[in-house]
Amino acid sequence: MNRISLLLSCLLIPFVVIAQTAEEKGLAIAQEADKRDTGWKDQAAVLHMILRNRQGQESTRDMHNRSLEVKGDGDKSLIVFDTPHDVKGTAFLSFTHATKPDEQWLYLPSLKRVKRISSSNKSGPFMGSEFAYEDISSQEIEKYTYKYLKDEAIENKDSFVIERFPQYENSGYTRQIAWMDKSMYQPLKIDFYDRKNSLLKTLTYHDYKQYLGQYWRPDRMEMKNYQTGKTTTLIWKEYKFSNNFTTRDFDRASLKRAR
């Protein structure tokens, strides 16, 4: 697709859907979602995670994170673990990139050691949960190719249903199907299909709230794994914007004193 048609589809969506392939329309929806979620600059939040196995036994994790929007590239983010207590103070620094591999460092407080780690672990579980690293990493347009499937309402919310195919290496998925809310341009639900193209997980987003008069963030995310019977609830609290974070808050020196 050339630049002009890209531009046109951006301008015309959602008013005109004529003469547009399903791929073009899928991409246009992703671009509109990206455009609406650009300009938030920085964000901090507190996270609470509840892991449940098939028998319903629960374990929890607490962490807090901060992220910095990087124009024209993936975001920078820092996650610090508060519980379980044995990993308290462990910090995970990530420079995400749209196409080239992410850069990631882990800080181990007991050894005071900063370890550069491989970012190939995209499909690996984050903290033993049903969220993979690729599920929590920043969503850049270039990471997928898209295909519009249909319009459908879920829970009385009109949505675009789009299929997206990971273009980055080491993804655990062949494809994802996302239900994008037509008014927020945020996902309400995503189905993940594994490398054998069978349904692996469903992620649902709940209780969106708007911040800075523009940016929608969910208060809760539910991930269900059909193959293991495990679920993970991710609760977001204390969203804070306009923290005046700089790259200095996301360097290796800052990792060593992250609390």
Next chain:
Amino acid sequence: MTVLSKYNLLRLCAVSSLLFSAHVSWAVEADFSGYLSAEYRYFSNNAIDSRQADNNYSLAYEPEFYFDWPEHKQSLTFKVFARYDQHDHERSHIDIRELLWLKVTNDWELRTGISKVFWGVTESQHLVDIINQSDAVENLDLEDKLGQPMVNLKLIKDIGNFDFFILPYFRERTFAGVEGRPRTQPYVDTDNPVYQSNNAERHIDYALRWSRNINEWDVGLSHFAGTARTPRLVAGTNASGSTVLIPHYDLIKQSGLDVQGTFDAWLWKLELIRQTGIQPDYYASTFGFEYTFFGLFDTPADLGLILEHLYDDRSDLAPTPYQDDLMLGLRYILNDEQSTELLLGQILDRHSGAASYNLEASRRFGDNLKLNIEARFFSNLPVTDPTYVYREDDYILAELVYYY
């Protein structure tokens, strides 16, 4: 950022306003954490010295107190380690791991007090890491460190970070006592160490480090001038007339380079040092890789393969057992809710065939408990190998740790 009750906050505000002048912001955050550990070690062979035991219980406690003045970008950390050991009076000890005031600005960071610093990238040994003394009575792997008094200024520059250290007080290495295991034969008497410097432990050491990340590469260059952290152990007689090993601490200079290249699932690692002062001057290095099979056989588990070559150009004169050795390691990470991990390592001397085996496993139970299992075995040790003294000190350790 920290987990904190409102009541604690109010109490601390009161305390902090007493400690600091009134114009310092009273917005202080506090955080108390730490762990309690109960450890059992079983030594499978009879001890060489009849004063040593085959079974050993031990308790340890490490509380940490942290205060943070976010608006002023300052913090205060206080961390103490205490161990009680059933048999070894040298292993029963207390150490201030940290008592540190930290001030952060956009261009620099200043650390004043007692703290710990880690440099390096490799797994089998840590050649470049030299700021802190090893609390060697804790574990033969020398990864436990004693708190080091320091003033550390870090300058944040576009061309990398520069760290300057003034280290005003030297910490002696700890060694197992007469009843302790594993230990050298004869034991190390730490009562009368010999220093090259007339100022003994008050000799002021200096260090400098530059480190930088350039895409796939993380690079560090360092230089240290001061008292060697690793003593020469010289046979002698102590006050009561027994034959013992006496630590000799020489003045050395050590330059170090550490590099890691991260390419997909490959981590390529190099540590290289040049040490002068104790004759002969020497080079030593660790070079190797870690490759990880992520999502092994379509499970959530990862299997890491570690291969490192340990080299010391003093060859058989080297007081280290690692002159030309290979370390092969397997790291198995289950990525389950209990964070179960297993590390198997073997270090093999390419000339003598001497080998040491090492197993470390850990698993969390509930939110606060963690079980660690560790085993260390030696085989084929020739009399000339520096680890020959540990030939009967194979052991298995089980440790239950309660974190809060």
